[in-house]
Amino acid sequence: xxxxxxxxxxxxxxxxxxxxxxxxxxxxxxxxxxxxxxxxxxxxxxxxxxxxxxxxxxxxxxxxxxxxxxxxxxxxxxxxxxxxxxxxxxxxxxxxxxxxxxxxxxxxxxxxxxxxxxxxxxxxxxxxxxxxxxxxxxxxxxxxxxxxxxxxxxxxxxxxxxxxxxxxxxxxxxxxxxxxxxxxxxxxxxxxxxxxxxxxxxxxxxxxxxxxxxxxxxxxxxxxxxxxxxxxxxxxxxxxxxxxxxxxxxxxxxxxxxxxxxxxxxxxxxxxxxxxxxxxxxxxxxxxxxxxxxxxxxxxxxxxxxxxxxxxxxxxxxxxxxxxxxxxxxxxxxxxxxxxxxxxxxxxxxxxxxxxxxxxxxxxxxxxxxxxxxxxxxxxxxxxxxxxxxxxxxxxxxxxxxxxxxxxxxxxxxxxxxxxxxxxxxxxxxxxxxxxxxxxxxxxxxxxxxxxxxxxxxxxxxxxxxxxxxxxxxxxxxxxxxxxxxxxxxxxxxxxxxxxxxxxxxxxxxxxxxxxxxxxxxxxxxxxxxxxxxxxxxxxxxxxxxxxxxxxxxxxxxxxxxxxxxxxxxxxxxxxxxxxxxxxxxxxxxxxxxxxxxxxxxxxxxxxxxxxxxxxxxxxxxxxx
Amino acid sequence: xxxxxxxxxxxxxxxxxxxxxxxxxxxxxxxxxxxxxxxxxxxxxxxxxxxxxxxxxxxxxxxxxxxxxxxxxxxxxxxxxxxxxxxxxxxxxxxxxxxxxxxxxxxxxxxxxxxxxxxxxxxxxxxxxxxxxxxxxxxxxxxxxxxxxxxxxxxxxxxxxxxxxxxxxxxxxxxxxxxxxxxxxxxxxxxxxxxxxxxxxxxxxxxxxxxxxxxxxxxxxxxxxxxxxxxxxxxxxxxxxxxxxxxxx
Numbered sequence: 018x019x020x021x022x023x024x025x026x027x028x029x030x031x032x033x034x035x036x037x038x039x040x041x042x043x044x045x046x047x048x049x050x051x052x053x054x055x056x057x058x059x060x061x062x063x064x065x066x067x068x069x070x071x072x073x074x075x076x077x078x079x080x081x082x083x084x085x086x087x088x089x090x091x092x093x094x095x096x097x098x099x100x101x102x103x104x105x106x107x108x109x110x111x112x113x114x115x116x117x118x119x120x121x122x123x124x125x126x127x128x129x130x131x132x133x134x135x136x137x138x139x140x141x142x143x144x145x146x147x148x149x150x151x152x153x154x155x156x157x158x159x160x161x162x163x164x165x166x167x168x169x170x171x172x173x174x175x176x177x178x179x180x181x182x183x184x185x186x187x188x189x190x191x192x193x194x195x196x197x198x199x200x201x202x203x204x205x206x207x208x209x210x211x212x213x214x215x216x217x218x219x220x221x222x223x224x225x226x227x228x229x230x231x232x233x234x235x236x237x238x239x240x241x242x243x244x245x246x247x248x249x250x251x252x253x254x255x256x257x258x259x260x261x262x263x264x265x266x267x268x269x270x271x272x273x274x275x276x277x278x279x280x281x282x283x284x285x286x287x288x289x290x291x292x293x294x295x296x297x298x299x300x301x302x303x304x305x306x307x308x309x310x311x312x313x314x315x316x317x318x319x320x321x322x323x324x325x326x327x328x329x330x331x332x333x334x335x336x337x338x339x340x341x342x343x344x345x346x347x348x349x350x351x352x353x354x355x356x357x358x359x360x361x362x363x364x365x366x367x368x369x370x371x372x373x374x375x376x377x378x379x380x381x382x383x384x385x386x387x388x389x390x391x392x393x394x395x396x397x398x399x400x401x402x403x404x405x406x407x408x409x410x411x412x413x414x415x416x417x418x419x420x421x422x423x424x425x426x427x428x429x430x431x432x433x434x435x436x437x438x439x440x441x442x443x444x445x446x447x448x449x450x451x452x453x454x455x456x457x458x459x460x461x462x463x464x465x466x467x468x469x470x471x472x473x474x475x476x477x478x479x480x481x482x483x484x485x486x487x488x489x490x491x492x493x494x495x496x497x498x499x500x501x502x503x504x505x506x507x508x509x510x511x512x513x514x515x516x517x518x519x520x521x522x523x524x525x526x527x528x529x530x531x532x533x534x535x536x537x538x539x540x541x542x543x544x545x546x547x548x549x550x551x552x553x554x555x556x557x558x559x560x561x562x563x564x565x566x567x568x569x570x571x572x573x574x575x576x577x578x579x580x581x582x583x584x585x586x587x588x589x590x591x592x593x594x595x596x597x598x599x600x601x602x603x604x605x606x607x608x609x610x611x612x613x614x615x616x617x618x619x620x621x622x623x624x625x626x627x628x629x630x631x632x633x634x635x636x637x638x639x640x641x642x
Numbered sequence: 643x644x645x646x647x648x649x650x651x652x653x654x655x656x657x658x659x660x661x662x663x664x665x666x667x668x669x670x671x672x673x674x675x676x677x678x679x680x681x682x683x684x685x686x687x688x689x690x691x692x693x694x695x696x697x698x699x700x701x702x703x704x705x706x707x708x709x710x711x712x713x714x715x716x717x718x719x720x721x722x723x724x725x726x727x728x729x730x731x732x733x734x735x736x737x738x739x740x741x742x743x744x745x746x747x748x749x750x751x752x753x754x755x756x757x758x759x760x761x762x763x764x765x766x767x768x769x770x771x772x773x774x775x776x777x778x779x780x781x782x783x784x785x786x787x788x789x790x791x792x793x794x795x796x797x798x799x800x801x802x803x804x805x806x807x808x809x810x811x812x813x814x815x816x817x818x819x820x821x822x823x824x825x826x827x828x829x830x831x832x833x834x835x836x837x838x839x840x841x842x843x844x845x846x847x848x849x850x851x852x853x854x855x856x857x858x859x860x861x862x863x864x865x866x867x868x869x870x871x872x873x874x875x876x877x878x879x880x881x882x883x884x885x886x887x888x889x890x891x
Contacts (some may be wrong), residue, residue, distance in 0.1 A: 503758070506756055506757050507756045507759060510748075511748075511749075513736055516736075517733070517734040517736055518735070521728075521801075523717050524694070524728075527745075527749050
C-alpha cells in the first residue's frame, strides 16, 4: 500500500468512526445512568436514517433542507426515545435487569415494523449532501468533502458532550448517577426526570448518527441489529460508561475496518488472505482481544457499586418427573389427532424448547447471560448440513456428530467468556456469535454464503413428518431432561453457588471458572443438538439460524417464560414459536404484534409467564388460607 | 516456633505507592485465638487477604504448617486446611442453609464434578452435625437469602469448619451483630477451636470481644505491627494507648 492510499483509508475509517461514535456514546450514556442495556438503540439509529430521508424529500434537496432534515430527524428520534422511556422502561426500573432487556427487545420488534409500515421493505438511497457532493483531492486521491465534514463532527460532538458533562449541573448529576445511582436518589434528585433527559440526549445522538449517514448508506430494515452490534462492541471496547473510551474505540474500529477493505486480497507465502472479508469480523476480534487483556475495556472502570437492591434468586424447584411423563405422553399423542401442520409446528417448538432450556441453563442457574447463544444452535445446524452434504456422512451420523462440533466451538469461545462477567460477558458472547455468523455468511464455497445449504433431508425411514417429529421429541426431550437433571446434580449446584457468591465459591475450594467453562461446553453441545435436529427438519439452513435475531429469539423465549423457573423456557419457547407462526400467517406486521404482546407481558408479569402464574397461585392460596 | 500453624514473616503490600502493610511478622499456634486489631485503615483486611491468597504480597513469606503458600489461589489455600469467613457475609443465597454446608463438604471431598447424581443425598449427617455445633440446625431448610445477619455469620462458620481446617481466618466475625450475640459467637468459636485444636486469627472492632476471647493480641497501625502479647500486656502498652486514645494520653 502506498502512503497516499494509507492516508485515504485512514480518512475513510475516521469518517465511518464518527457515526459509530455518536451511537455508542448515546448507548454508553444511557447504560451508565439507567443500567439498561438498550437493544433498541440501533433501532433509534435506523429511525434517524429513515426520518432524515423522508424529511429531505419533503424539505427539498438544498443545503438548508438537508441540514434541517438531519437536525429535525435527530430531535424527533430523541422524542421517540423519551416516549420509550416514559411509556415502557420507567414502569419496570425496579424489575430484574434481564426483564428490562426483554422490554427493549420488544421495542426493537415494534420499531422494525413501524419502519416497514411507513417506509416499506425496499432499501432507500438518500441524496448526497447538497453543497458537499464534490470531492477534495488529497495526495492525488479524491475523497468526498462530506467525509471530511463527518471526520470533524466526531470530535466536535465529543467536545460538546464533555462540556455538558463537566460544566453543567445536569452533567454533574449524570456523572454522579453513573457512579452511584442510589446515592443520587437518596440526595433527593428527581430520578425520573434525570433518566428521561438522559434517554433524550442518548436517543438524539443515535438519531444524529443515523441521519448523518444518509449520503453514505441506504436506509434499510436490517440496520437496527447490525448497528446495535457495532455499538455494543464500541462501548465495550472503550469501557461502558466512558464517552472518551467510546470515541477511541470508534476510531480504532472504524480505521481497522477501512484498512481491511483497502488492503483487499493479499497473497502471503502462497496463501491468499482476503482482508475485505475480514471487515465483518475484525471489530469482534479486536473486542475479544481487548476484553481478555482489559476486562473493563480500554478506558472503563470496574462496574459501579450497586447496593443489593435485587431480591435474591428464589430456589429452583426440582422437576416433577411424573408431570413430565404426562406431558411426554400428551406430546406423543398429538400427531394421532392433529394434522400435518401441527406436527411440523410442534417439531419447531421442540427444537426451540431445547435451545431455550440450554440458554436458560447458562443464564439462569449458571449466572452467565449470553447474547450470542445462536452461535451454538447455528453451528450445530451448519455442522449437520455440511457433514451430510459435503462430508457425505449418513444423516443419522451427521445428526449426532454435529452437536459435538458445536461443543468444540463452545470449548474455544467459553474459554474466553468465563474470564468475564456481567454485561461484558454478554457482549463477548455476542461477539463470538457474530464472528461465527460472518464466517458462515462469507465462506460461499463451503457454507453457501447468504443462500445457505440446501437438500439436508433425513433418511427415508425418518422422512415422514410424524416420524421425524418423534425423533425430534426423543432427541430434544432427552436433552432437556438431561440438562434439568444436571441442574440438580453437584455440578449444577456448584454453578448456582458460583452465581450466588463467586467469592465464597472460591473460598471453599471451587474452581468456578472450570465449572463455568464446562457448563459452556455442555449447553453449547445441547444447543448444537437442537440446531442439528432443526436443520434436518427444515431441509435447508440459512445464516439466519446463527444471527443476532436468533439469539434474541432465544432470550425472549427464556425471559417470556421466566428465568427463575425450570419450565419457563419451555413454555416461553412454545408460546413464542406458536404465536409467531399464527400471527405471521395473518399479518405482515407480526413483529409489531409480538412486540406488543411482549410489552404487555413485561408490564403485567415482571417475573415472566410461569413466574407470574406462580405468584398468582400463591396469592390465591394465601387468600384461601 | 516449630509448632506454628501459620507463620508470617516480613509481609509487605503497597497499593499504587500507598503502603498498606509493611514488614508484618507473627505466628499462631494450634488451638490459639489470635486477635488482629487496629484502627480503621490500619491494613487488617489487606493482611487477611494476603493470608488466604486473595491478594499476593509484594514481599514476605506466609507458611502454613511449614509450607510456603504465597502465590496460591484462595481455593488452593482452602484445600490446605484454611477456613475463611468474610467481613460482609458471603453465602449462597438461593441455597438452603444445609445445602450451603453440604456444598463445602462436597467440595472438600472433591465430589462436585458429578453430573447425574442428585446433590444433597450425601453428607447430610455431616452437614447437620456442623449446623448443630453452630446452633443452626433448626433453620437447616431455610434459604440463606432470608436469614438474619447473625445467623448468616453462623452458617459461614459452619462452612469454614467443613474442611476440618487447622486455621480459621475470620474477618470481623461479629460485625453487624447485637453485642450479646457477638460474645456468644466468639465463645462458640473459641470452644470449637480448643476442642478441635484449630488456630483462629480474627480481626475485631469490639474490644469487649477481643479482650475477653483472645489468647493473644497483635496491634496493627498504618500497616505496621506496633504491639503484641497477652490481653493484659496489650492493654498496658503505651503505643497501643497512643494509637487508640491519641498521643496526648
